[in-house]
Amino acid sequence: MSDIDRKSKVVVIGSTGLIGAQVVRWLTAGARAERYQVLGVTHQTSPGLDLEAPASIAAFFDAHRGVDHVIVAAGAARFGGFDALDAGAFEVGLRSKLMGQVNVAMAALRTLPRGGSVTLTSGELSRAPIPGSAAVALVNGALDSFVRAIALDAPAERRVNVVSPGWISETRARMGLDPGHGVPARDVARLYLTALEGDLHGQVVTAATAG
Numbered sequence: 001m002s003d004i005d006r007k008s009k010v011v012v013i014g015s016t017g018l019i020g021a022q023v024v025r026w027l028t029a030g031a032r033a034e035r036y037q038v039l040g041v042t043h044q045t046s047p048g049l050d051l052e053a054p055a056s057i058a059a060f061f062d063a064h065r066g067v068d069h070v071i072v073a074a075g076a077a078r079f080g081g082f083d084a085l086d087a088g089a090f091e092v093g094l095r096s097k098l099m100g101q102v103n104v105a106m107a108a109l110r111t112l113p114r115g116g117s118v119t120l121t122s123g124e125l126s127r128a129p130i131p132g133s134a135a136v137a138l139v140n141g142a143l144d145s146f147v148r149a150i151a152l153d154a155p156a157e158r159r160v161n162v163v164s165p166g167w168i169s170e171t172r173a174r175m176g177l178d179p180g181h182g183v184p185a186r187d188v189a190r191l192y193l194t195a196l197e198g199d200l201h202g203q204v205v206t207a208a209t210a211g
């Protein structure tokens with residue numbers, strides 16, 4: 001039985017980004033507007049948090065005890081070919097996209113009520129790398145492994161999943177690549193609803209998982 005019988009409060013970290021803004025659109029459209037109260041958070045909002053600053057993550061969850069669901073659609077990692085992959089290049093993804101999201105998940109899982117969920121973001125480069133993606137693929141794979149494992153230790157009736165998007169069409173267009181080979185951000189954003197609303201736990205959510 002869920003503790004959540006009022007309007008559920010959803011924190012979307014990265015709410016102004018390509019994916020995050022579409023997640024917020026889904027959560028605030030139609031009948032979902034009656035079910036969810038959305039708090040969009042970035043490192044420029046107030047309240048906000050910086051994925052790269054663990055103290056800001058801890059402070060946010062200390063100050064926001066009524067949160068039911070947390071979605072993270074943020075986190076940086078560095079693309080670069082072999083010669084560009086020095087320690088600093090790897091460190092960007094480890095500090096931001098990996099440990100930023102791990103720290104959010106751990107803080108959230110400690111405070112969410114029964115029925116609550118955490119949804120993180122990795123990416124398909126862990127499964128289908130391209131040249132120059134090693135530092136990103138490393139982080140994506142680590143996030144997928146983390147979610148599968150922490151699901152075994154998470155407090156009862158709190159779920160944790162990770163959405164693993166393919167290339168977003170809009171991102172490809174910005175890079176001068178054919179957007180037709182990508183997935184629209186709005187379609188990717190639906191995967192976060194699947195994770196939040198379904199009963200998935202410890203899953204890497206892709207278009208194939210979501211069906």
Ligand SMILES: NC(=O)c1ccc[n+]([C@@H]2O[C@H](COP(=O)([O-])OP(=O)(O)OC[C@H]3O[C@@H](n4cnc5c(N)ncnc54)[C@H](OP(=O)(O)O)[C@@H]3O)[C@@H](O)[C@H]2O)c1
Pocket residue numbers: 013014015016017018019020041042043044045049050051052073074075076077096097121122123124164165166167168169171172
């Ligand atoms: N786009 C793609 O093709 C694609 C594909 C697979 C996976 N992904 C992953 O999906 C996630 C989101 O990608 P996106 O393309 O939507 O990114 P985006 O458009 O660049 O948006 C990033 C969001 O995160 C916020 N943010 C940036 N730095 C932050 C920090 N240190 N702490 C808290 N919030 C921060 C940004 O807001 P502020 O700058 O205002 O803080 C913004 O709201 C990333 O992890 C990315 O690796 C993206």
